[in-house]
Amino acid sequence: MxxxxxxxxxxxxxxxxxxxxxxxxxxxxxxxxxxxxxxxxxxxxxxxxxxxxxxxxxxxxxxxxxxxxxxxxxxxxxxxxxxxxxxxxxxxxxxxxxxxxxxxxxxxxxxxxxxxxxxxxxxxxxxxxxxxxxxxxxxxxxxxxxxxxxxxxxxxxxxxxxxxxxxxxxxxxxxxxxxxxxxQLHKYGLETLKSIPEDSRTLITSHDAFNYFGRAYGLDVQGVQGISTESEAGLKRINELVDLLVKKKIKAVFVESSVSKKNITALIEGARAQGHQIEIGGELFSDAMGEPGTYEGTYLGMLDHNITIVARALGGTAPEKGMQNKLTP
Missing domain, CATH: 3.40.50.1980 (Nitrogenase molybdenum iron protein domain)
Incomplete structure (x- = not known):
């Protein structure tokens, strides 16, 4: 129950x-x-x-x-x-x-x-x-x-x-x-994230908050930490993801608004040490929404932001200001 x-x-x-x-x-x-x-x-x-x-x-x-x-x-x-x-x-x-x-x-x-x-x-x-x-x-x-x-x-x-x-x-x-x-938002997610090239459909974030996102919209999701942010990311896990970044030539990784950026920074530095340049594709909302009074401070805006940012950073096609043309530039 x-x-x-x-x-x-x-x-x-x-x-x-x-x-x-x-x-x-x-x-x-x-x-x-x-x-x-x-x-x-x-x-x-x-x-x-x-x-x-x-x-x-x-x-x-x-x-x-x-x-x-x-x-x-x-x-x-x-x-x-x-x-x-x-x-x-x-x-x-x-x-x-x-x-x-x-x-x-x-x-x-x-x-x-x-x-x-x-x-x-x-x-x-x-x-x-x-x-x-x-x-x-x-x-x-x-x-x-x-x-x-x-x-x-x-x-x-x-x-x-x-x-x-x-x-x-x-x-x-x-x-x-x-x-x-x-x-309507769900359909936008399906259509927009489908535009990401097949070999770029890997989403790496700070912790495993995006498993439902990946299942719903066809992405391979990898989190540095586990589902709860109480879990610590080990060196082995970071090295595994660095190898994945280099092997698949992934263009971008993502930080989260409510989680420390230190593990994502470690991934970027590790990939660069192997000669692969990577950037932060943007900040995603995972366990919390945006500022009150903003479009991103609503659930619709939160997911519109995530869908749009991920699509654009991984090589897909999405309007710069999102589904409703309301995203903060």
Missing amino acids: RKLFAFALVLIGLAGCQSQDNSTPQTKKEKSGTNIQYPIPVAATVGMVADLVNNVGQEYVDVKQIMGTGVDPHMHKASRDDVVAIMNADVVFYSGLMLEGKMTDTLIKVSRNKPVYAVTELINEKTLLEPDDFNGHYDPHVWMDVSAWSQCVDAVKDALSQYDPQHADVYEKNAATYKQKLE
């Missing part, structure tokens, strides 16, 4: 946080639709989840995002402000599949007091990847395949409709509209 398994707060710690912050958690609302505060206070762990909730809930939700731009969710530990945000929310959404691993050390039993949902809950398990080196767990980076992430829209729609049945028809309509936009 992938629905919330260990979310909550130690009551003593919670009381301490409230006294320091001088804020009081909202009282639990009934699900009858007759005693609901609008916009509904919602907490969401990462930007991709917050964006889902904003698109489905729109004016009926007020979403507080826990982890901001450039934050690595694998390593994030809940702060005092995070605790307050979660306790002030009436509904909590998180990604699931162990993405927010370290937050479970602080969060205990929140679901006993309020609804808490994993947006990946309804994804067909056949869609999920289970890498050999991830100890029997699924790869959590599902949003890298737009068609797979689209399945999460219904989880948000169902959760909001259950909590606020009065506006279920609105959430249904919003979800359908957003899924159409995601379908």
Whole structure:
């Protein structure tokens, strides 16, 4: 069962946080639709989840995002402000599949007091990847395949409709509209990344966040680190990738916005030592989106950016400013 398994707060710690912050958690609302505060206070762990909730809930939700731009969710530990945000929310959404691993050390039993949902809950398990080196767990980076992430829209729609049945028809309509936009983005990814020459279809990044991306759009994806950024890249792994870069004459490697660049720098230096010049093809968004208020600060913009940058750097054809002509130059 992938629905919330260990979310909550130690009551003593919670009381301490409230006294320091001088804020009081909202009282639990009934699900009858007759005693609901609008916009509904919602907490969401990462930007991709917050964006889902904003698109489905729109004016009926007020979403507080826990982890901001450039934050690595694998390593994030809940702060005092995070605790307050979660306790002030009436509904909590998180990604699931162990993405927010370290937050479970602080969060205990929140679901006993309020609804808490994993947006990946309804994804067909056949869609999920289970890498050999991830100890029997699924790869959590599902949003890298737009068609797979689209399945999460219904989880948000169902959760909001259950909590606020009065506006279920609105959430249904919003979800359908957003899924159409995601379908368009997925098609853009398929067509654009297909333009990369066959012998250049290797994507090397800081860590294994792009396996779904590679499967969906036909790329051989290689990460320096494992799926979780807690894992350290060994010298053997770096040497293996340097040999691959030289052998296949790969033109570019990519850094990630929420992961250190040191391992990618080591790859570039290693390839140059063997006489192969390589460059950084660009910075990709992996575990976090772009700055709030920007196009890249939305899920659509995040994936549009990644698709466009990868295609252009590896020899494919893509508009400089992306699918919607909105990418930051």
